[in-house]
Amino acid sequence: MRTENGESVLARIVRIFEAFTPEESALTVSAISRRTGLHVATASRLVAELVSCGFLTRDADRRVRIGMRMWELATRALPTLSLRNAAMPFMAGVHDVVGQHVQLGVLEGSEVLFLERLSVPGAVINYTSIAGRLPLHASSSGLVLLAHGPADLREQVLKGPLKRYTSHTPVTGAQLRAVLAEVRRQGYAYCSGFVHQDALGIAAPVRDARGDVVAALAVIVPNEPRAAAVVPVVRSAARGVSRALCAPGTPALYAEPGDPCDGSATAV
């Protein structure tokens, strides 16, 4: 289904959705037209269609927002919903003890996408938000996912360019390679001031029943040496989530040694 200039209707619809951001979640049709480059008549017609199916809604003042129906259809059958539900009790436990920010991220394209974040008012600066993204080389969650991710993605990211956020961000291939080796060796990422000089990220891998890393569980705390005490908290929570992901009732006999489901400790 192509339009006169060869662009699909779907491509135009995606551009409209992309116009909405956490900072600008309500837009007029003319703002949507400007941001998408769509003619205002085209934008107006597509917005009307999207409103009629509930994928967008219109405020009393005619500004347009993302609709609940789109969220509902995107969420109710989302493959990661079971991961997120398995992780929540562990994340809440960490949050009770550590405070600050606790978050769960997955690999999406060449970035980390955050499925969930628990925060308290007044916590240390954190650029993460729910459904927000960060680059793989700079964030603790991203480094865990990259260290255990596909080799071709790793090689692509290592080639750069690698954005410098602070003087501690790994910005050369050699620096990033060393950081990734350390993440694999010690079993977690410890990132002191990589994204912001005042923040420190600690992330550990979450593995599925096959032992593949499917997510990273992380805390963001103030950048102070005493943060080291949080490492075992994050690691044990990530291990707990991994165990919870093993199908309940899977006999430990059928799991390979070293698997999170190998029965070498009590399942959570």
Place this chain on the structure above:
Amino acid sequence: MRTENGESVLARIVRIFEAFTPEESALTVSAISRRTGLHVATASRLVAELVSCGFLTRDADRRVRIGMRMWELATRALPTLSLRNAAMPFMAGVHDVVGQHVQLGVLEGSEVLFLERLSVPGAVINYTSIAGRLPLHASSSGLVLLAHGPADLREQVLKGPLKRYTSHTPVTGAQLRAVLAEVRRQGYAYCSGFVHQDALGIAAPVRDARGDVVAALAVIVPNEPRAAAVVPVVRSAARGVSRALCAPGTPALYAEPGDPCDGSATAV
């Protein structure tokens, strides 16, 4: 942009998304074709387009799932995200003390749509899931939203038909009217066995800074008389969320008496 039979491309895309459910979150193209009534060639072409923009993904075994990109665009600018984030600490507190299920629902069309749910394994039966729906007349959250919702919606629901889940479900207009009056009078819904005979729902209204009811906070517990002790827990958490929704820093002087932001108690 109409197809040969007059249906819009968007309408077809929506039908494809609707084919996915929590129970069947991975479908083959032929299953999608069967469920949507779309010709398999049409379904195949639209699925390929949706995969290319990340709104759907394909498993290694070629089965199709909802894509993370759709969830990301639906969630990052969702108007209810701030409501959900404001509610989470209160919901977690209730969950710590009460256990079972704690959930947050909003009015969507003529049903309640659940934005969030916290549960423990082994909790009482509950038909709710995240991004799931329940009818307004039978669920405690729905009754709170209906009691405080638009008058025309209330009249429409009162006309019926009202599905009978158990012998306690209000199924006549007169029964429902009495329940709604009670919800308004006492400030919460107390629903003993309305959806399932073993479960009891208690829900209280969450109000925005203008005092409008924007959500219902509910617990689902075993259907026993001692559940009455949970009522003040739910009510105070819902009041707390309402206060948290008042713009931080809003001077109490500018709030009207009786508003959740009137400054008559310490803001949370």
